Amino acid sequence: MEGTMSRNSGDKVPTMVDVARRAGVSPSTVSYAMTGARPISEATRERIQQAMLDLGYRPNVFARGLKSKRSHIIAVLFPKDERGMNLGSMEYIFGASDHAQNRGYHLLLWTSGAEELDDLAGLAQQGLVDGALLMEVRLDEPRVEVLRNSELTFTMLGQTADPGDLDYVDTDFDQCARLAVTHLADQGHRHLGFVHQDAATIASGRGNAIRLRDGMLRAAQDVGVALTALTCQSHIAGGRKAFAELLTADPQATAVIAFNEQAVPGLMAAAVEHGWRIPEDFSVVSIDMPAQAALMTTPTMTTVGPVAAAMGKAATEMLIRRIEGQQLRGPSQALFDGELVARASSGPAPSTHRAVIHP
Amino acid sequence: MEGTMSRNSGDKVPTMVDVARRAGVSPSTVSYAMTGARPISEATRERIQQAMLDLGYRPNVFARGLKSKRSHIIAVLFPKDERGMNLGSMEYIFGASDHAQNRGYHLLLWTSGAEELDDLAGLAQQGLVDGALLMEVRLDEPRVEVLRNSELTFTMLGQTADPGDLDYVDTDFDQCARLAVTHLADQGHRHLGFVHQDAATIASGRGNAIRLRDGMLRAAQDVGVALTALTCQSHIAGGRKAFAELLTADPQATAVIAFNEQAVPGLMAAAVEHGWRIPEDFSVVSIDMPAQAALMTTPTMTTVGPVAAAMGKAATEMLIRRIEGQQLRGPSQALFDGELVARASSGPAPSTHRAVIHP
DNA sequence: CTGAAAGCGCTTACAG
């Protein structure tokens, strides 16, 4: 397990001067060889490379940062209080982390709440990070102003109400809505429910819920099916309540699309207790539910959502380009298509009238 | 939303020299006032404090790190490939993050695989981080040697087979086993199953599964109930298979304890398909399943496990003390008790013989 | 209790 670059303990950490001496060049030449800021002859470059390898040289991050004002560290602003834990956010972060490492960047995890703006301002002004990835973006996002004021480069995962020229990567919720509605309509469902989040969350709110609901209504209209949209508290009881409300609002509903991970189990349980088998009598599709959660439900959940890791990667690349001053003309903004993963919770609409067993 | 420390844009970032000038002292005095490395008169301290506030001063992390060899950054070594995503790990990280911020530290998220030791060695030797929090610790943990060789301070969340004098925070699996077994025994269950992870994972393997199984067998013996331990692949089909195996191995089993988040839905589905209602005919308890996952199952899952956030916090405190050179005598090692959260998946043992409906 | 000065290990104009 001994690497070629292992050093005996007791050796001091080699500096650029050590490398320069060993390669028989000046320290500045070593530096230029690393940054590529000016041309170096092939021969010296190779000697330097070899010397670095021999010594197991790693540039000192602090010395570099002190002079260059670049840390090669990106902050991931992931307010923990926003939606509770959720696996989807983790997938973004892993996608971002992977790509950051490939590009020679580190990720600093910042979990302060979205309201703790002074903390954030402190981070931004400290110069520790070169840029930030903004997660859990709300329609009216107070962090944006803080980041702008401190002139920290950032990219959003999600959008504000009016992103203007801000960089972002987001899900194409219109397309997701269409995909989910079409999936169900194709299987004969004519009356759908859409269960999203509670009114306060939506209003407050991260933009997704609103954009998705609008997309749903539009898609239903285009496809020619009825759609009842319901708000719903993000817990099991909320899901039960939503099912009851759907039943009242549209007794003919044979399927529901949910954008509320926490409420789905309650929704399903209520359907089963009502005497409806899933998917034979009633289909359920979830928007943007991570695979791992989709496999926890019984039956496993059909989902529509983007590949979160790919979005995390894209956002990171966008941010790094911005940091490194490339691609400066105009904002970079990208929408990611969702994919349908058909699992066991959705199927053909019940052909005959369902037997409704009131327990 | 304007803080007192806001600066007009165009101002350059204030340095220690600026603060010193405004406070009418030398830069070194400002430094000493910040580090507390030597006594400062109350009067000057206050003038300095005020000057820092007025200017919105933030010490430059790189300059500080260059001299002091301290970054106030802690790496969280969280190999993403280990168990897939999981919410439990996230809770540790949030606990750690919270506490790190309170103590003036940042968290660097490192998601390279547990096998990518060269990457890790690079990080450790770079001097970027003052220490590391080691997550997803295996019995035979290759990362430990790397960290030791590079003389990076670290604390483990979990233990190796022989932790010796390594610092760690871990779950008290003996106590968890006892708690789970007792919970079921108290409700009249006399024949239990224990479903843990697949043989490869256990052997390879993070130590938890082994320690937990041993604890289970001991607890069952102590309490006087039968316990059948089964390995199980970590997916839905694995859970189904485990249920079938349990049925064969001990037809009298009325409850199962699972340490396999991904297999639990399959296990429950198989029980239901077998004609057993949960919990009336068959109880299920999960070890170390995060609340959010426990609420996704139907019915909601009774769990035994420690408060992950508290463990993350404890590990972080341990690490910071080590970094800052306090509490140097001997290793610090802590075991955390699990707590029982009784939800809907467990209940009294069936008094009469269950009706077994073969579908 | 306080100051003047060296130096941490790089980067980057300046010079050739």
Place this chain on the structure above:
DNA sequence: CTGAAAGCGCTTACAG
């Protein structure tokens, strides 16, 4: 294509 030198903003012996 390469070198010598200044300087980034702190910390910390050294001196008083």
